[in-house]
Amino acid sequence: MKTYLPDIDISDLVHALASQDWTVVEEKIHSQQYERLGLDRAFAIASDLLMRHQSLTGLRILDVGCNSGLVAKVLSALGCVVVGIDNSDVDSQGLYSELESQHQFAGFEFHSKDLAEFFDSDERHWDCILLLSVTHHWETGYAMSGKRRYSDEDIRHLLAELFRRARLSIYYECPSGEPGFAVGFGVNFLLRYCSELPKTRSLGNTVGPNGYLREFWALDME
Numbered sequence: 001m002k003t004y005l006p007d008i009d010i011s012d013l014v015h016a017l018a019s020q021d022w023t024v025v026e027e028k029i030h031s032q033q034y035e036r037l038g039l040d041r042a043f044a045i046a047s048d049l050l051m052r053h054q055s056l057t058g059l060r061i062l063d064v065g066c067n068s069g070l071v072a073k074v075l076s077a078l079g080c081v082v083v084g085i086d087n088s089d090v091d092s093q094g095l096y097s098e099l100e101s102q103h104q105f106a107g108f109e110f111h112s113k114d115l116a117e118f119f120d121s122d123e124r125h126w127d128c129i130l131l132l133s134v135t136h137h138w139e140t141g142y143a144m145s146g147k148r149r150y151s152d153e154d155i156r157h158l159l160a161e162l163f164r165r166a167r168l169s170i171y172y173e174c175p176s177g178e179p180g181f182a183v184g185f186g187v188n189f190l191l192r193y194c195s196e197l198p199k200t201r202s203l204g205n206t207v208g209p210n211g212y213l214r215e216f217w218a219l220d221m222e
């Protein structure tokens with residue numbers, strides 16, 4: 001079984017959004033062998049942005065750890081200008097193989113890079129930054145491997161840089177109350193590295209790829 005997000009072709013999504021005929025997407029979801037779908041989070045982010053800013057068109061979004069790109073593709077299809085980056089820590093599953101060639105028609109710019117490396121070479125600011133089930137790997141290593149890419153000081157610096165470069169919000173999904181992650185882990189993670197947090201606004205719960213509930217937050221910059 002593959003993990004994480006299924007590959008839904010962007011044209012299927014655009015067709016479904018435009019026609020409200022979800023048959024093809026539903027067929028793919030039913031035949032998928034993946035542990036979870038990410039559309040709920042993409043639509044939660046889109047609805048939140050729409051309610052607050054009336055339009056999604058042209059909003060500049062950085063999806064950190066975009067994985068197979070589903071959330072990036074959906075937000076692109078809805079009018080946002082999305083850049084997705086991923087350091088390929090789970091590349092053994094072959095999730096990224098199509099992305100480099102897909103991004104021209106998938107509507108988003110993909111960089112196979114680690115966040116620290118990306119920030120060193122890219123100065124852009126963003127309306128929103130997505131940190132969906134990503135930051136806990138920075139302490140535990142991918143899949144609790146213990147192989148950390150970052151020191152505590154690196155994490156402190158990266159979070160400060162993420163807050164500096166986000167204009168509206170950071171959408172932050174994190175484990176909490178599951179093996180390895182105490183209740184309140186997500187906010188405590190931020191407090192370990194930041195002396196001051198942006199305004200935290202709960203967007204409720206999502207279901208992680210392992211079936212446990214995750215916390216979903218908006219960190220508002222304005």
Ligand SMILES: C[S@@+](CC[C@H](N)C(=O)[O-])C[C@H]1O[C@@H](n2cnc3c(N)ncnc32)[C@H](O)[C@@H]1O
Pocket residue numbers: 004005038064065066067085086087088089090113114115116131132133134137138
């Ligand atoms: C658990 S997956 C979550 C994927 C996606 N954001 C989602 O929520 O469905 C974490 C992803 O983040 C990537 N990742 C973790 N740390 C990263 C970093 N510092 N820079 C870029 N990608 C990173 C991993 O390769 C993996 O694809």
